Amino acid sequence: SSELTQSPSVSVSPGQTASITCSGDRLADKYLSWYHQRPGQSPILVIYQNYKRPSGIPARFSVSKSGNTATLTVRGTLTTDEGFYYCQAWDTNTVLFGGGTELTVL
Amino acid sequence: EVRLVESGGASIQPGGSLRLSCAASGFTFSAYNMNWVRQAPGKGLEWIAYINSDSDTIYYADSVKGRFTVSRDNAFNSVYLQMTGLRAEDTAIYYCVRDPSSLVIAINFDYWGQGALVTVSS
Numbered sequence: 353s354s355e356l357t358q359s360p361s362v363s364v365s366p367g368q369t370a371s372i373t374c375s376g377d378r379l380a381d382k383y384l385s386w387y388h389q390r391p392g393q394s395p396i397l398v399i400y401q402n403y404k405r406p407s408g409i410p411a412r413f414s415v416s417k418s419g420n421t422a423t424l425t426v427r428g429t430l431t432t433d434e435g436f437y438y439c440q441a442w443d444t445n446t447v448l449f450g451g452g453t454e455l456t457v458l
Numbered sequence: 459e460v461r462l463v464e465s466g467g468a469s470i471q472p473g474g475s476l477r478l479s480c481a482a483s484g485f486t487f488s489a490y491n492m493n494w495v496r497q498a499p500g501k502g503l504e505w506i507a508y509i510n511s512d513s514d515t516i517y518y519a520d521s522v523k524g525r526f527t528v529s530r531d532n533a534f535n536s537v538y539l540q541m542t543g544l545r546a547e548d549t550a551i552y553y554c555v556r557d558p559s560s561l562v563i564a565i566n567f568d569y570w571g572q573g574a575l576v577t578v579s580s
Contacts, residue, residue: 385566387503394553394573395503400566401559438503442565445517447493447505 354378354443356450363456370426372453374439379420382441386415386424389452390435398437399424429457460484460569462554467574470544478539478574480554488512488532491557493567494539496550504550507539508557508565515562522548544578551575 356376364370374384384402387395398409402422405413412427426433434457439450466478480492494507507528508517516528522541530537537554551573558568 383564383566387567389503394570395567396570397566397568400568401564406568436502440503440505440566442563446519447508447565449495449503449505452502 354448356439356441356448358437358439358450358453360451361454361456363458364429366431366457367428370429370433370455370457372424372426372437372455373421374424374450375421376441376448376450377420379422379441380417382443384415384417384422385440386413387438387440388433388435389438390432395438426455429455431457433457460556462556462569462571464552464554464571464574467552467576469577469579471580472545472578474544474578475540475542476544476576478541478552478554478576480537480539480571482535482537482554482556485556487535491559491562491565492528492530492537493555493557493565494528494537495553495555495567495570496548497553497573498547498550501550506552508562509537510562541576544576546578549576549578 354377386399389395436452461483463481491510506519509528525543527540553573554571555567556569
């Protein structure tokens with residue numbers, strides 16, 4: 353079955369731009385969502401249907417897709433943006449999650 | 459306010475059974491598809507089950523197929539996860555999750571419960 357692959361970690365300084373990638377077979381044909389999970393908390397949806405932001409998610413969060421890779425970009429990073437980010441998609445009767453990328457802001 | 463509250467988490471021996479419940483409030487429960495997602499200690503997210511709004515479409519992850527059963531009762535605004543044949547690798551926090559999409563290919567999870575801890579150990 354398909355998999356979603358994410359780089360394990362990204363580190364940026366406050367105010368900089370963080371880029372988190374997610375790759376997988378036929379990703380260009382899939383609807384992709386992204387979640388942010390802070391330590392000890394439940395995940396929060398930050399992007400759905402490839403590019404849409406739920407209410408309350410700032411425009412600092414955006415996504416681009418090229419071929420079988422999607423990139424979540426976080427501009428003007430804050431310390432509250434730290435944590436794990438997961439990409440997610442549907443694939444033939446199953447839901448795929450990427451392995452997660454740990455974003456450190458220091 | 460949308461709320462999803464899981465209950466039923468416990469410590470249990472391998473081979474045992476357990477039933478998780480999720481009580482939903484703050485939205486029209488019968489209009490939404492629901493899912494269970496779990497997270498083993500220190501690990502990533504793993505989707506395990508989907509049930510659509512009227513219970514006629516259900517999917518399971520291969521890792522739990524044949525052992526876990528998802529169900530819902532729209533009259534009680536609740537979704538359930540019956541777990542049997544539990545294994546050490548089923549140890550995880552189990553999240554009840556709402557899916558607002560109208561197409562399963564666009565599935566996403568907009569509200570998550572706080573999670574219920576299931577520990578499988580002898």
